[in-house]
Amino acid sequence: MTYEPSKYIEYFEVDEGYYPEINESSIKDPKNKWQNTFPHKNIVEMLKTIERALSRSEKKSLWVEGTYGTGKSRILWMMQNLLSCPENEFDAYFDEYDGLREEIDLRERLRAARNGKIVTAVRYATGDITSTQKLVFAVFESLTRALKNSGCKFDGAKTLRGKIAGWLESDKANLEMFRAKIRKPEYRMAATLVNRSAEEIIERLKNPQSEVSQLVEEILKLGEREGIRAFNIDMQDLLEWITEVLNENKLKAIILFWDEFSKFFGNNRNNLDEFQRLAELSNIAPFYLVIATHESQSLAGQGDRTFRSIQDRFTHKEIKMPDNIALELIGHALKIKKIAQGRWQDFFVTLRERTAAPRKVVMDFAKVADEKILTDLLPIHPMSAILLKNLATYFASNQRSVFNFIKNTDPNIKAFQDFIATKSPDDGDLLTIDYLWNFFMKAARTNTAATSGA
Ligand SMILES: Nc1ncnc2c1ncn2[C@@H]1O[C@H](COP(=O)(O)OP(=O)(O)OP(=O)(O)O)[C@@H](O)[C@H]1O
Numbered sequence: 382m383t384y385e386p387s388k389y390i391e392y393f394e395v396d397e398g399y400y401p402e403i404n405e406s407s408i409k410d411p412k413n414k415w416q417n418t419f420p421h422k423n424i425v426e427m428l429k430t431i432e433r434a435l436s437r438s439e440k441k442s443l444w445v446e447g448t449y450g451t452g453k454s455r456i457l458w459m460m461q462n463l464l465s466c467p468e469n470e471f472d473a474y475f476d477e478y479d480g481l482r483e484e485i486d487l488r489e490r491l492r493a494a495r496n497g498k499i500v501t502a503v504r505y506a507t508g509d510i511t512s513t514q515k516l517v518f519a520v521f522e523s524l525t526r527a528l529k530n531s532g533c534k535f536d537g538a539k540t541l542r543g544k545i546a547g548w549l550e551s552d553k554a555n556l557e558m559f560r561a562k563i564r565k566p567e568y569r570m571a572a573t574l575v576n577r578s579a580e581e582i583i584e585r586l587k588n589p590q591s592e593v594s595q596l597v598e599e600i601l602k603l604g605e606r607e608g609i610r611a612f613n614i615d616m617q618d619l620l621e622w623i624t625e626v627l628n629e630n631k632l633k634a635i636i637l638f639w640d641e642f643s644k645f646f647g648n649n650r651n652n653l654d655e656f657q658r659l660a661e662l663s664n665i666a667p668f669y670l671v672i673a674t675h676e677s678q679s680l681a682g683q684g685d686r687t688f689r690s691i692q693d694r695f696t697h698k699e700i701k702m703p704d705n706i707a708l709e710l711i712g713h714a715l716k717i718k719k720i721a722q723g724r725w726q727d728f729f730v731t732l733r734e735r736t737a738a739p740r741k742v743v744m745d746f747a748k749v750a751d752e753k754i755l756t757d758l759l760p761i762h763p764m765s766a767i768l769l770k771n772l773a774t775y776f777a778s779n780q781r782s783v784f785n786f787i788k789n790t791d792p793n794i795k796a797f798q799d800f801i802a803t804k805s806p807d808d809g810d811l812l813t814i815d816y817l818w819n820f821f822m823k824a825a826r827t828n829t830a831a832t833s834g835a
């Protein structure tokens with residue numbers, strides 16, 4: 382009987398669906414915790430920037446940029462939680478990490494800001510924001526939801542409710558139209574409109590004693606749906622309303638965290654100046670946007686003047702994923718099959734010993750404190766692991782990401798899957814850097830050929 386060495390694939394399984402992304406649904410997973418955000422240098426800087434904005438020493442909104450998968454969404458999520466969580470969680474986060482424990486001044490300054498009541502709102506994506514009207518309404522909707530959740534008033538006594546009541550009273554035809562609309566079946570669920578006469582609604586809007594936040598919200602929604610132009614809030618209305626809500630509720634700040642904002646710029650080339658007015662509000666009132674995009678240089682033509690002035694309204698922070706986090710994430714993608722764990726252990730010990738010297742070099746270089754982060758990657762050689770991360774950063778595209786390298790099952794692309802299918806732990810094979818050459822350089826050449834029409 383001939384001897385057949387076993388293949389790595391008998392020991393490993395790779396979850397093809399695994400993509401370690403933070404998005405609207407992943408943050409709802411209770412296993413996923415904002416507290417696990419490792420506060421690397423960029424993050425500490427970012428916290429300092431937001432603190433300077435909150436203490437009004439730098440009156441600007443914040444723009445977080447970075448290539449794919451560098452941690453933008455996680456950072457927004459962490460910051461939003463850190464500013465709104467109970468104080469014991471706030472302290473626990475600062476206590477947990479070396480990089481934050483030493484930031485005593487930052488911790489106390491942020492604590493002071495939080496004590497002044499900050500309302501945080503969250504929004505994802507901008508694909509559907511194709512006009513100023515939609516932008517205004519989206520901001521209004523996100524802020525009303527956040528204000529409502531934190532028990533604040535948002536009826537806009539001086540701005541919105543007066544405007545609506547005024548329009549309804551200014552002409553009988555307006556009133557009749559409104560009367561007919563509120564009777565429509567689709568507004569049966571609108572608690573403040575159903576079974577009320579139009580006159581009663583006007584009375585409520587005009588009575589300074591009555592609490593009408595929800596009514597205003599429902600009327601504006603009706604206006605949006607029915608295309609009643611008079612109920613449109615324009616950018617000026619929105620800015621006045623935000624300022625009023627900040628004052629009325631004596632808030633320290635309102636912050637809107639808007640993730641995946643890149644598309645906005647492409648979709649709104651002609652109304653960027655309206656967005657600029659929103660961003661400029663930070664200068665006169667403590668309302669801040671925290672937006673996340675890919676690198677801003679790639680979002681507009683070099684000569685686009687409005688875009689440049691918008692950029693100036695923000696403090697920009699670029700995010701780079703630190704090597705230690707990237708290596709840890711790759712390790713999460715590789716799982717040892719349960720039934721092979723015993724046998725794998727023997728191979729593992731040998732591979733770990735053989736790679737001790739390069740591992741030490743990589744740990745020093747990439748500031749990895751825990752050896753396990755690199756041994757979890759075996760049979761990927763430590764040098765290949767660190768190079769993989771850096772090449773992927775260099776190419777900055779989803780096609781050549783670290784995770785694509787691990788998961789790609791295309792037989793023509795010789796990457797991790799090909800390695801585990803053909804190489805053997807019996808032979809002590811390690812995934813060395815020649816594999817990266819195939820994946821990054823060959824694919825890059827194919828791409829260049831395709832784009833140059835060759
Ligand atoms: N500082 C960090 N601590 C722990 N995990 C991190 C950190 N930064 C990023 N990650 C992890 O890296 C992965 C990618 O992060 P995230 O989804 O936030 O990137 P992104 O920049 O928003 O990507 P995209 O450009 O695709 O939107 C996630 O699994 C996230 O949890």
Ligand SMILES: [Mg+2]
Nearest residue numbers: 403453454641
């Ligand atoms: Mg993201």
